Amino acid sequence: MDQKKKLFKLIPKVDELLEIDSINKLIENMPRKIVVDSIREEIELLRKDIRINSFKEEEVNERISRLPGLIIDRADKKNSYKLKRVINGTGVVIHTNIGRSLISEGIIENIKDIAVNYSNLEYDLDKGERGSRYSHLKDIIVEITGGEDAMVVNNNAAAVLLTLSTIAKNKEVIVSRGELIEIGGSFRIPDVMEQSGAILKAVGTTNKTHLWDFEKAITEETAALLKVHTSNYRILGFASSLSAEELYPLKEKYNLPLIEDLGSGVLIDLSKYGLEYEPTVQESIKNGVDIVTFSGDKLLGGPQAGIIVGKKKYIDSMKKNPLTRAFRVDKFTISALEATLRLYLDERVAVEKIPTLKMLSIDISELEKKAKKLYNSIIGRMDSNNCRLEIVDSYSEVGGGSLPLEKIPTKCIMLSIEKYKVTDFERALREYKVPIITRVYKDNIYIDLRTVREDEFDIIVDGLLYGFNKLKGCIK
Numbered sequence: 046m047d048q049k050k051k052l053f054k055l056i057p058k059v060d061e062l063l064e065i066d067s068i069n070k071l072i073e074n075m076p077r078k079i080v081v082d083s084i085r086e087e088i089e090l091l092r093k094d095i096r097i098n099s100f101k102e103e104e105v106n107e108r109i110s111r112l113p114g115l116i117i118d119r120a121d122k123k124n125s126y127k128l129k130r131v132i133n134g135t136g137v138v139i140h141t142n143i144g145r146s147l148i149s150e151g152i153i154e155n156i157k158d159i160a161v162n163y164s165n166l167e168y169d170l171d172k173g174e175r176g177s178r179y180s181h182l183k184d185i186i187v188e189i190t191g192g193e194d195a196m197v198v199n200n201n202a203a204a205v206l207l208t209l210s211t212i213a214k215n216k217e218v219i220v221s222r223g224e225l226i227e228i229g230g231s232f233r234i235p236d237v238m239e240q241s242g243a244i245l246k247a248v249g250t251t252n253k254t255h256l257w258d259f260e261k262a263i264t265e266e267t268a269a270l271l272k273v274h275t276s277n278y279r280i281l282g283f284a285s286s287l288s289a290e291e292l293y294p295l296k297e298k299y300n301l302p303l304i305e306d307l308g309s310g311v312l313i314d315l316s317k318y319g320l321e322y323e324p325t326v327q328e329s330i331k332n333g334v335d336i337v338t339f340s341g342d343k344l345l346g347g348p349q350a351g352i353i354v355g356k357k358k359y360i361d362s363m364k365k366n367p368l369t370r371a372f373r374v375d376k377f378t379i380s381a382l383e384a385t386l387r388l389y390l391d392e393r394v395a396v397e398k399i400p401t402l403k404m405l406s407i408d409i410s411e412l413e414k415k416a417k418k419l420y421n422s423i424i425g426r427m428d429s430n431n432c433r434l435e436i437v438d439s440y441s442e443v444g445g446g447s448l449p450l451e452k453i454p455t456k457c458i459m460l461s462i463e464k465y466k467v468t469d470f471e472r473a474l475r476e477y478k479v480p481i482i483t484r485v486y487k488d489n490i491y492i493d494l495r496t497v498r499e500d501e502f503d504i505i506v507d508g509l510l511y512g513f514n515k516l517k518g519c520i521k
């Protein structure tokens with residue numbers, strides 16, 4: 046017992062630790078309370094270790110010598126934002142868990158201008174009276190898509206719910222069984238339908254739905270025909286579904302609105318850039334769909350939003366639906382979306398400036414160049430005795446439930462560490478101050494060059510060194 050008391054006495058007091066320069070300096074950049082709490086917590090951890098272990102004096106002194114570093118790490122962590130940037134090494138371009146699409150760097154000024162100043166958000170500058178926040182995006186969406194009218198809500202889930210609630214409340218909506226989708230995060234067509242008050246009438250079978258399936262189901266109670274993009278899966282083999290074009294004659298014959306949830310909402314022909322062909326919003330409109338809904342932050346490459354395009358009479362009633370208020374977009378979204386959509390006025394500019402499109406269309410030779418550059422930066426600063434580093438061929442994914450079968454050839458940095466568990470290394474990289482999210486495959490770490498920018502290379506190298514250091518790995 047006496048021995049333990051002696052060991053406890055070796056631990057510096059809070060005030061003493063606060064006097065240490067490197068710790069004291071922290072107070073310039075963060076609240077003093079965070080620093081003091083971090084000191085107390087590290088001291089408490091050490092006391093606990095002394096209590097349960099039979100440490101010798103040298104061991105305790107060694108632990109004490111490491112205290113300042115641990116305190117600084119802990120304080121930095123406590124002081125960092127909870128929502129923070131990460132490095133996407135996964136190669137999944139539209140990764141819903143880490144922020145989906147990135148905003149184009151060039152439009153930040155526009156968002157800032159709206160953020161720090163008053164704006165005409167709901168003010169009609171012509172009339173000098175109250176205006177509508179939905180007016181700002183209408184013209185540009187109409188111009189790009191060819192629709193009659195447009196409005197924007199918080200996300201596509203809201204767009205679908207608002208559409209069904211406005212057009213089909215207490216009435217029936219006919220949809221193919223092959224399109225009763227669930228996408229991640231609990232968006233399921235049958236559930237959304239129920240929430241909207243519309244009654245789901247599923248027709249056809251999982252793999253085949255014919256026009257006569259739809260026609261047979263039409264009654265007095267039918268309010269709309271619905272087509273849903275099977276974003277994240279495909280039914281292959283003995284299968285057929287109906288396109289909007291094929292449904293059109295039926296919609297005309299029975300005078301019913303045709304609604305299409307397009308999911309991703311592509312505005313340009315992606316097959317020109319080596320990707321699988323994906324029907325565009327413009328085509329849906331051309332094929333006579335009355336209301337098309339799609340996301341702002343999937344393949345469109347803008348902010349989170351749900352875009353509704355189509356016949357004015359339906360959109361007018363949507364604006365009167367009380368749900369619209371609950372789903373309304375904020376001014377940052379409107380400004381980011383307007384600026385993103387303007388890039389689409391010239392397709393070459395869109396592909397160059399919108400990160401999602403740029404990452405998806407980047408040439409493999411560019412990826413190879415980037416891979417070599419990153420490889421050299423890592424090799425330059427790391428001892429390769431304990432780890433192996435290679436540039437390898439692999440595949441990236443589009444993500445966001447878009448083009449699920451598409452495997453895009455890419456280049457990756459592959460790291461294998463002999464002495465340590467790959468999962469421990471992967472975790473260490475996630476714990477870096479700018480967390481690095483990687484892919485683990487067969488005991489190797491992969492960093493896909495498609496989803497990292499060159500200006501992130503330094504962070505990646507520092508993060509790898511941090512990771513190795515943490516594992517006491519192959520540091521020089």
Ligand SMILES: *Cc1c(COP(=O)(O)O)cnc(C)c1O
Pocket residue numbers: 200201202203205226228232273274275276277306307308309339340341350351445446
């Ligand atoms: C992604 C998706 C949604 C949901 O869109 P959010 O913008 O994430 O709300 C709805 N329908 C389909 C077909 C989708 O792919």
